[in-house]
Amino acid sequence: MTRFTAGARVRARAADPDGHTRLPRYARGHIGEVVEVRAAWPLPDDAVRGVFALSRSMRCASPRPRCGIRGLHSVIIDMWESYLEEAP
Amino acid sequence: MSGEHGELPVAARVRRLEERMIAAGLATDTELDEILEQVFAFASPVNGARMVARAWKDPAYRDRLLADGNAAAAELGLGAGAQGYLLKAVENTPAVHNMIVCPLCSCYPTALLGPSPSWYKSFAYRSRAVREPRAVLAEFGLELPESTEIRVWDANSEAATWSCRCARKAPGRWTKLSCPPSSPGTGSSVPPPGKQTVPGRPGGQRRPITCSSPLPPHRKPPPDACCPHRTAGRDRHGRGGPGHEGDVERRVLPGR
Numbered sequence: 001m002t003r004f005t006a007g008a009r010v011r012a013r014a015a016d017p018d019g020h021t022r023l024p025r026y027a028r029g030h031i032g033e034v035v036e037v038r039a040a041w042p043l044p045d046d047a048v049r050g051v052f053a054l055s056r057s058m059r060c061a062s063p064r065p066r067c068g069i070r071g072l073h074s075v076i077i078d079m080w081e082s083y084l085e086e087a088p
Numbered sequence: 089m090s091g092e093h094g095e096l097p098v099a100a101r102v103r104r105l106e107e108r109m110i111a112a113g114l115a116t117d118t119e120l121d122e123i124l125e126q127v128f129a130f131a132s133p134v135n136g137a138r139m140v141a142r143a144w145k146d147p148a149y150r151d152r153l154l155a156d157g158n159a160a161a162a163e164l165g166l167g168a169g170a171q172g173y174l175l176k177a178v179e180n181t182p183a184v185h186n187m188i189v190c191p192l193c194s195c196y197p198t199a200l201l202g203p204s205p206s207w208y209k210s211f212a213y214r215s216r217a218v219r220e221p222r223a224v225l226a227e228f229g230l231e232l233p234e235s236t237e238i239r240v241w242d243a244n245s246e247a248a249t250w251s252c253r254c255a256r257k258a259p260g261r262w263t264k265l266s267c268p269p270s271s272p273g274t275g276s277s278v279p280p281p282g283k284q285t286v287p288g289r290p291g292g293q294r295r296p297i298t299c300s301s302p303l304p305p306h307r308k309p310p311p312d313a314c315c316p317h318r319t320a321g322r323d324r325h326g327r328g329g330p331g332h333e334g335d336v337e338r339r340v341l342p343g344r
Contacts, residue, residue, distance in 0.1 A: 022192060022244045022245055023244075024191050024192055024242065024244060026191065026215075026218055026219070027242075038174075041245065044245075057245060061239075072237050072238075073221050073222065073237065073238035073239070073240060074237070074238075074239055074240070075218050075239075075240045075242060076239055076240065076241050076242065077241075077242035077244055078242070078244055078245035080245075
């Protein structure tokens with residue numbers, strides 16, 4: 001059972017892990033919304049160490065309006081559940 | 089890959105990694121070349137163009153392509169090319185333009201679009217696409233109105249997102265397809281008749297390819313969606329190897 005469902009407001013963890021991760025630095029600490037809960041998939045942070053336990057992944061969108069830049073754009077990124085925490 | 093690829097820093101890193109792997113006895117130069125040959129024997133933008141052309145012709149297939157990219161690829165006998173990752177197709181419309189980037193390692197549906205151009209793997213594209221996509225697209229010659237939302241898809245997981253224009257603009261009978269360059273957000277969409285000039289490459293006509301061209305034989309499916317930075321046909325010093333007409337790196341990265 002996943003902690004998050006579509007529409008949930010989430011924040012990407014800001015911590016910098018020791019080893020490999022598929023959580024890009026630019027996304028850390030940013031708030032977004034879960035747009036789709038996807039199938040369980042091996043967590044790359046573990047798989048790189050030979051551990052292939054499945055972890056729920058979800059697709060999140062984060063609108064990124066920026067001062068001085070015209071128009072709206074959003075970034076859609078796949079996140080594993082452990083990358084996320086509830087956003088206030 | 090691009091003809092200039094051998095001089096990029098990433099190519100130097102890959103060559104060093106290869107040398108370490110070979111020195112450690114993990115692989116041989118011959119084995120690495122064989123893997124690349126297997127990948128590139130199948131990988132071609134013809135594959136993706138066939139899917140887009142089918143989507144234009146068959147609205148039901150378009151719907152299936154947008155719903156399940158892997159199944160839609162398999163329908164056309166391209167299932168092996170989309171094996172090992174989740175293929176998601178997204179459609180460009182006047183309201184929404186999609187753009188794809190892999191900031192971490194330049195993942196790319198190589199089997200369906202051919203080897204990725206070198207600009208897709210550059211640090212500049214990978215870092216700027218998520219922060220200022222509109223400006224990056226403008227440098228490619230694609231000026232979008234402010235009313236058009238840009239969705240940047242980060243291909244950070246074992247999923248490949250493929251952006252294409254699934255609705256044909258101009259009516260008419262197609263007998264040949266033209267292969268446009270891979271540019272951000274256009275994926276392998278095929279331009280309508282009379283619009284075959286490559287954006288960002290004045291006069292850049294592409295070699296027409298027939299829709300009925302037989303696919304090259306392949307012995308094994310590509311191992312994953314990532315395009316290896318090792319260039320087919322190059323030696324470990326970056327010499328030799330094929331050119332790539334879609335390389336617009338020098339235009340995208342002026343002074344960066």
